[in-house]
Amino acid sequence: MLNSTLSALGAALAAKQVSSVELTKLFLARVGALNRKLNAFITVDEEHSLAQARVADERRAGKGTAAAAGPLTGIPIAHKDIFCTSGLRTTCGSRMLASFTSPYDAHVIERFDAAGAIQLGKTNMDEFAMGSSNETSHFGPVLNPWDVARVPGGSSGGSAAAVAARMTPAATGTDTGGSIRQPAALTGVSGLKPTYGVVSRYGMIAFASSLDQGGPLAKSAADLALLMNTMAGFDARDSTSLERPAEDYGRELNLNLAGLRIGLPKEYFGDGLEPDVRARVGEAVRWFETQGAKTLEITLPNTGLAVPVYYVIAPAEASSNLSRFDGVRYGHRADKYADLAEMYRRTRGEGFGTEVKRRVLIGTYVLSHGYYDAYYLQAQKVRRLIAKDFADAFARCDLIMGPTSPTTAFALGAKADDPVQMYLNDIFTIPAPLAGLPGLSVPCGFDARGLPVGLQIMGDHFAEAKMLGAAHRYQQATDWHLRAPKEAPL
Amino acid sequence: MSLTPDQLQRIALLARIEVSAEDERGVTDRLNAVFGLIDQLQAVDTSGIEPMSHPLDARLSVRQRLRPDEVTEADRRDAYQSGAPAAEKGLYLVPKVLE
Numbered sequence: 001m002l003n004s005t006l007s008a009l010g011a012a013l014a015a016k017q018v019s020s021v022e023l024t025k026l027f028l029a030r031v032g033a034l035n036r037k038l039n040a041f042i043t044v045d046e047e048h049s050l051a052q053a054r055v056a057d058e059r060r061a062g063k064g065t066a067a068a069a070g071p072l073t074g075i076p077i078a079h080k081d082i083f084c085t086s087g088l089r090t091t092c093g094s095r096m097l098a099s100f101t102s103p104y105d106a107h108v109i110e111r112f113d114a115a116g117a118i119q120l121g122k123t124n125m126d127e128f129a130m131g132s133s134n135e136t137s138h139f140g141p142v143l144n145p146w147d148v149a150r151v152p153g154g155s156s157g158g159s160a161a162a163v164a165a166r167m168t169p170a171a172t173g174t175d176t177g178g179s180i181r182q183p184a185a186l187t188g189v190s191g192l193k194p195t196y197g198v199v200s201r202y203g204m205i206a207f208a209s210s211l212d213q214g215g216p217l218a219k220s221a222a223d224l225a226l227l228m229n230t231m232a233g234f235d236a237r238d239s240t241s242l243e244r245p246a247e248d249y250g251r252e253l254n255l256n257l258a259g260l261r262i263g264l265p266k267e268y269f270g271d272g273l274e275p276d277v278r279a280r281v282g283e284a285v286r287w288f289e290t291q292g293a294k295t296l297e298i299t300l301p302n303t304g305l306a307v308p309v310y311y312v313i314a315p316a317e318a319s320s321n322l323s324r325f326d327g328v329r330y331g332h333r334a335d336k337y338a339d340l341a342e343m344y345r346r347t348r349g350e351g352f353g354t355e356v357k358r359r360v361l362i363g364t365y366v367l368s369h370g371y372y373d374a375y376y377l378q379a380q381k382v383r384r385l386i387a388k389d390f391a392d393a394f395a396r397c398d399l400i401m402g403p404t405s406p407t408t409a410f411a412l413g414a415k416a417d418d419p420v421q422m423y424l425n426d427i428f429t430i431p432a433p434l435a436g437l438p439g440l441s442v443p444c445g446f447d448a449r450g451l452p453v454g455l456q457i458m459g460d461h462f463a464e465a466k467m468l469g470a471a472h473r474y475q476q477a478t479d480w481h482l483r484a485p486k487e488a489p490l
Numbered sequence: 491m492s493l494t495p496d497q498l499q500r501i502a503l504l505a506r507i508e509v510s511a512e513d514e515r516g517v518t519d520r521l522n523a524v525f526g527l528i529d530q531l532q533a534v535d536t537s538g539i540e541p542m543s544h545p546l547d548a549r550l551s552v553r554q555r556l557r558p559d560e561v562t563e564a565d566r567r568d569a570y571q572s573g574a575p576a577a578e579k580g581l582y583l584v585p586k587v588l589e
Contacts, residue, residue: 436545
């Protein structure tokens with residue numbers, strides 16, 4: 001059961017081989033056994049989860065007035081602690097919100113609730129989603145279940161580690177510059193960042209609003225498709241939510257790979273890529289060639305500018321979004337202050353951690369008088385050049401493949417005091433969100449130390465079904481995605 | 491660009507974030523390292539390029555949705571204020587700003 005796909009769990013529930021209460025207890029026990037070691041969850045409320053499971057069992061049995069059961073009815077799902085939940089506290093990994101309970105649910109939470117999924121708990125994350133290692137969380141780092149001396153990636157590191165350790169069948173995450181794909185790669189799970197605007201940002205605590213996008217993490221591409229069918233959809237409360245007809249993200253799972261044009265950006269295979277990562281990604285690409293796919297070298301010439309652009313735009317938007325945390329309406333307030341201005345400064349000085357403060361300060365600076373044109377507007381212009389690189393590339397190919405991360409999981413503390421090295425590690429995941437494009441990561445093998453390697457697949461806007469199809473075909477021929485980590489034996 | 495600790499304190503004031511004298515040097519050094527990264531953008535020729543503020547504007551005609559100017563929210567003031575650090579009689583309490 002612990003290693004089952006979502007569709008297998010759904011089938012077991014439908015056939016009454018297991019009840020949702022039993023399934024929820026199984027995963028709660030797994031969380032209880034492993035969380036002390038891995039720190040993947042911030043909040044778990046067994047009674048809350050089991051109450052939802054009892055309702056799901058009644059719904060599966062056709063009792064009550066609820067809608068007919070769906071594929072996720074009764075299945076536990078963990079949620080990144082960035083999604084507001086009225087039934088569980090929402091901390092965003094910050095001291096600022098350490099005791100905050102939202103008065104409303106995020107759109108994504110409403111969708112999973114309506115589908116009858118069980119809220120298994122809230123997963124640990126880098127504070128306000130700012131980080132690539134999960135070390136910036138106020139609640140302590142998440143440890144990588146493949147090697148507890150290493151990071152799981154971030155910012156959705158709790159969700160990724162929880163899926164990898166089979167503490168939950170699936171989880172939600174958010175991706176601003178790689179926060180779903182990079183931890184998926186570093187923990188050996190599958191993760192999808194959808195096209196900007198496909199998943200509503202309502203109730204998803206904002207970091208950088210022109211980049212933030214929610215998405216799923218799970219063991220397989222087929223599971224990601226099932227989760228997307230629930231998560232995606234128009235929501236009038238998010239002004240950038242796209243009005244599009246509902247789509248079945250699993251419709252291309254049997255994608256014919258013959259003739260598929262796969263672009264390999266030369267900038268993604270240059271210096272700085274670990275040899276084992278290069279080898280594993282190369283082997284995966286060769287498998288697609290054996291299936292009849294045509295690979296071609298492409299160029300995304302402005303790739304090297306993506307990290308600098310991101311570290312102007314994302315902090316600028318963050319400095320604006322995080323101005324709401326002022327100690328007045330919700331969250332932490334300092335104990336001692338002489339006046340209102342000092343109350344703001346102390347509250348934010350105490351409530352935010354080092355990385356969040358750094359990014360708010362960067363953003364404040366690049367938006368300040370005299371620097372706006374030189375930094376913020378210039379970054380927005382270079383952002384367009386990066387988007388144009390992708391538009392040119394997708395005129396020649398159907399999908400782009402490359403490594404998700406230049407390295408496998410790095411050691412705890414290795415980059416924690418060097419922000420520039422930490423930022424540069426996201427070089428392959430930052431470009432897609434700058435262009436609003438979807439990207440996913442699936443496991444494609446291990447390095448010599450036994451750490452997972454991720455294959456990144458990027459597509460044009462709204463190409464999620466095709467990307468998931470390619471990933472699913474690969475997972476039918478390989479078993480990397482079914483391997484469970486040694487620190488969390490099945 | 492390179493910040494001095496004095497300039498850092500001006501930015502910190504604008505951002506309403508207290509930076510202690512003890513942390514000032516370390517915060518300044520790390521910010522300057524990040525500014526060194528960002529400064530690469532200055533060498534890029536962007537003449538004639540429009541700034542991109544919406545990630546899909548290059549490919550799609552994205553229009554801002556409008557809705558009728560009608561009240562759509564129910565009054566949930568008590569629920570919203572239940573999490574406030576200090577609230578009373580429907581008001582958020584802050585230190586006195588006018589004598």
